[in-house]
Amino acid sequence: xxxxxxxxxxxxxxxxxxxxxxxxxxxxxxxxxxxxxxxxxxxxxxxxxxxxxxxxxxxxxxxxxxxxxxxxxxxxxxxxxxxxxxxxxxxxxxxxxxxxxxxxxxxxxxxxxxxxxxxxxxxxxxxxxxxxxxxxxxxxxxxxxxxxxxxxxxxxxxxxxxxxxxxxxxxxxxxxxxxxxxxxxxxxxxxxxxxxxxxxxxxxxxxxxxxxxxxxxxxxxxxxxxxxxxxxxxxxxxxxxxxxxxxxxxxxxxxxxxxxxxxxxxxxxxxxxxxxxxxxxxxxxxxxxxxxxxxxxxxxxxxxxxxxxxxxxxxxxxxxxxxxxxxxxxxxxxxxxxxxxxxxxxxxxxxxxxxxxxxxxxxxxxxxxxxxxxxxxxxxxxxxxxxxxxxxxxxxxxxxxxxxxxxxxxxxxxxxxxxxxxxxxxxxxxxxxxxxxxxxxxxxxxxxxxxxxxxxxxxxxxxxxxxxxxxxxxxxxxxxxxxxxxxxxxxxxxxxxxxxxxxxxxxxxxxxxxxxxxxxxxxxxxxxxxxxxxxxxxxxxxxxxxxxxxxxxxxxxxxxxxxxxxxxxxxxxxxxxxxxxx
Numbered sequence: 001x002x003x004x005x006x007x008x009x010x011x012x013x014x015x016x017x018x019x020x021x022x023x024x025x026x027x028x029x030x031x032x033x034x035x036x037x038x039x040x041x042x043x044x045x046x047x048x049x050x051x052x053x054x055x056x057x058x059x060x061x062x063x064x065x066x067x068x069x070x071x072x073x074x075x076x077x078x079x080x081x082x083x084x085x086x087x088x089x090x091x092x093x094x095x096x097x098x099x100x101x102x103x104x105x106x107x108x109x110x111x112x113x114x115x116x117x118x119x120x121x122x123x124x125x126x127x128x129x130x131x132x133x134x135x136x137x138x139x140x141x142x143x144x145x146x147x148x149x150x151x152x153x154x155x156x157x158x159x160x161x162x163x164x165x166x167x168x169x170x171x172x173x174x175x176x177x178x179x180x181x182x183x184x185x186x187x188x189x190x191x192x193x194x195x196x197x198x199x200x201x202x203x204x205x206x207x208x209x210x211x212x213x214x215x216x217x218x219x220x221x222x223x224x225x226x227x228x229x230x231x232x233x234x235x236x237x238x239x240x241x242x243x244x245x246x247x248x249x250x251x252x253x254x255x256x257x258x259x260x261x262x263x264x265x266x267x268x269x270x271x272x273x274x275x276x277x278x279x280x281x282x283x284x285x286x287x288x289x290x291x292x293x294x295x296x297x298x299x300x301x302x303x304x305x306x307x308x309x310x311x312x313x314x315x316x317x318x319x320x321x322x323x324x325x326x327x328x329x330x331x332x333x334x335x336x337x338x339x340x341x342x343x344x345x346x347x348x349x350x351x352x353x354x355x356x357x358x359x360x361x362x363x364x365x366x367x368x369x370x371x372x373x374x375x376x377x378x379x380x381x382x383x384x385x386x387x388x389x390x391x392x393x394x395x396x397x398x399x400x401x402x403x404x405x406x407x408x409x410x411x412x413x414x415x416x417x418x419x420x421x422x423x424x425x426x427x428x429x430x431x432x433x434x435x436x437x438x439x440x441x442x443x444x445x446x447x448x449x450x451x452x453x454x455x456x457x458x459x460x461x462x463x464x465x466x467x468x469x470x471x472x473x474x475x476x477x478x479x480x481x482x483x484x485x486x487x488x489x490x491x492x493x494x495x496x497x498x499x500x501x502x503x504x505x506x507x508x509x510x511x512x513x514x515x516x517x518x519x520x521x522x523x524x525x526x527x528x529x530x531x532x533x534x535x536x537x538x539x540x541x542x543x544x545x546x547x548x549x550x551x552x553x554x555x556x557x558x559x560x561x562x563x564x565x566x567x568x569x570x571x572x573x574x575x576x577x578x579x580x581x582x
Contacts (some may be wrong), residue, residue, distance in 0.1 A: 079374060082579035103508075107147040114149055116536040117277055118257045130306065134256040136409075138535045142323035149541045160480040161271040161503055165242050167194050168269045172542075173375070175262050187237050187264070199239050202298045203327040203371055208239040210299075211327075211372075212247070216365035218374050219323055220251065225433035227292040228525035231317070234299025238267035238274055242475045248434060249293070250505065252527050254284070268543040271483040273505050274530060276538040281412055282344040284529040285512075285538075286317045286415055288404035290522035292428055294318055298328030304350065307414035308311055308357045308395055315361045316404065316417040321428030322365065331373045362387065379427040384418045405519060408512035408530045421426045421458065426523060434525050438497055444525035445492070448515055456492055456520075463543060464475065474577060478502045480547045482577070486537075488554040489514075490528065493521040504545075509537075511561065547578045 054337050119137040126133035129374050154171035158164060165526070170193055184198020186207070195264040204211030216222045230251040232240050241251030256278035267274035277284060279301060296303075303311045303326075314324055329340050333347030340347065355365070362378035378384075388397040398404075398415035424430065425443040432440045439460060441453035471477045477499075485506045487495045496506035508528030510518040521528045531537060 014315055069197040090347045105147045107149050107505050109150055110152055112152050113540055115257055115540055129143050132281050135280050164270045166197050171193050173262055173265050173269050177441050201415055202241055208243045212243050214406045228434040228526055229291050229292045229522055230293040232295045236262055238272045242272045250527050265540040266302055282411040283407040283412055285407050287519040288316050289319045292319055292324045292326045295325045304357055309412050309414050318377050319428050320377055320419050322377050324375045326373050327371045332371045381421055406515055443518045444519045448517055451452055459492050459494045460497055467498040484544045485542050485546045487548045491517050493526045495548055496526050545576050550581045
């Protein structure tokens with residue numbers, strides 16, 4: 001197969017880049033050098049025959065050639081050619097023009113929504129206690145699939161934002177079970193070739209906007225920029241997180257791959273931030289004291305069981321002064337208990353147990369009305385000193401050997417992670433309000449090697465220049481063609497900060513083996529997660545529009561190797577992109 005032409009620009013990179021840069025776009029499928037493209041949104045083009053595909057890959061990305069399994073996540077609906085749309089000249093090395101082809105077979109259609117580390121086919125191998133089978137269990141090397149993942153039959157380019165918030169193509173996420181089970185609660189509704197999302201939910205039958213309006217009346221901090229980051233545990237189809245986007249609040253919608261079928265996939269298909277995950281036996285992949293708000297709308301998490309271990313994890317990731325919002329059992333049990341297949345006495349007991357547990361963790365009831373109750377985490381260190389100094393206190397204080405930010409395959413423990421006393425300025429009321437906090441130096445930056453206020457300012461300036469350059473190389477950036485973005489090797493979130501005015505959101509990923517800067521990212525009002533790039537990412541195929549890799553091959557190849565199953569790319573089809581800087 002002949003190498004594709006390197007179209008696009010010969011641009012001088014901004015000062016400080018100093019590395020090779022290529023922008024890659026997968027344009028569907030090529031069979032023996034032929035294929036069709038050019039369909040417009042909503043009008044599917046010709047799908048290729050099933051069989052062997054040739055994937056051209058640049059020599060400069062030789063490490064790319066060994067990652068056949070996770071490369072399969074980039075499989076799209078027309079041609080499997082990855083075409084360079086721009087590159088830079090490297091001083092002393094000349095331009096990078098050589099291309100090399102690597103062939104992979106196509107996976108069978110049953111793998112169209114394959115999530116390697118949360119694979120329902122493997123659930124029987126793991127225990128049911130505390131739903132551990134739904135946690136991450138990545139396959140060993142000898143079980144990894146080395147094939148390209150196909151899209152569903154009839155797959156179309158996703159509907160563009162903001163229309164996508166309320167609708168998606170049925171064939172892109174062809175699941176009927178959740179539609180049949182939840183249609184009476186207005187989660188979603190199939191109409192013709194689309195799923196419509198009217199914004200309903202189990203606890204907000206009048207619609208999510210009315211539900212959030214009531215919540216804002218109870219929590220005024222949601223209106224003035226005080227609250228910027230949130231997490232929704234058991235998010236359903238992410239109606240809550242989708243509504244908050246218009247209110248300036250960025251939410252990580254979290255749900256496992258379970259019998260509700262593709263909750264997270266529905267969210268990402270519609271351009272709403274989401275990630276696969278469950279509170280079970282391991283910590284969530286987020287730093288301590290990171291979220292301004294946490295939410296559970298009848299998420300059915302047994303908060304008071306197992307020593308309150310699940311609520312203790314919410315306490316760990318919630319910023320001092322942050323809010324925990326619960327709607328559903330046992331809140332408003334006086335009026336709701338008859339519909340919960342229980343007794344009023346049982347629900348009263350459950351509510352009292354919950355209140356006692358929250359008090360023991362230094363939460364106070366902040367507001368309560370109808371089906372919504374709000375508790376606020378204390379920002380006063382004296383509460384912890386007073387309540388946890390007793391050796392008989394339960395839950396007890398975690399000992400100093402347990403790192404608060406350790407959150408990659410770290411077991412949950414039934415103890416309270418006490419806010420670090422030296423962190424005086426990361427409480428919710430101490431962090432600048434949004435959008436001022438985006439460019440304010442976090443107190444935690446001083447704990448990063450070389451980190452300082454001036455370093456953050458310089459980093460932001462560099463990324464502003466680089467993004468300006470990226471947009472010349474890749475004109476789709478800043479348009480509605482790109483919505484879901486992942487920065488796969490972020491430091492301070494500078495790339496995301498430089499894109500803040502664009503109609504997109506960024507999942508900032510900090511390697512579990514890199515310097516811990518994710519707390520700084522959250523302090524800026526951005527979102528992200530820890531991850532080990534030797535494993536598959538916690539998402540579905542075809543869920544990101546742009547992947548940004550800055551120095552990732554250099555940083556991780558010594559661990560994962562050039563021939564290992566290295567990265568988890570799941571890029572949506574048609575005009576979707578990777579920006580790679582080595």
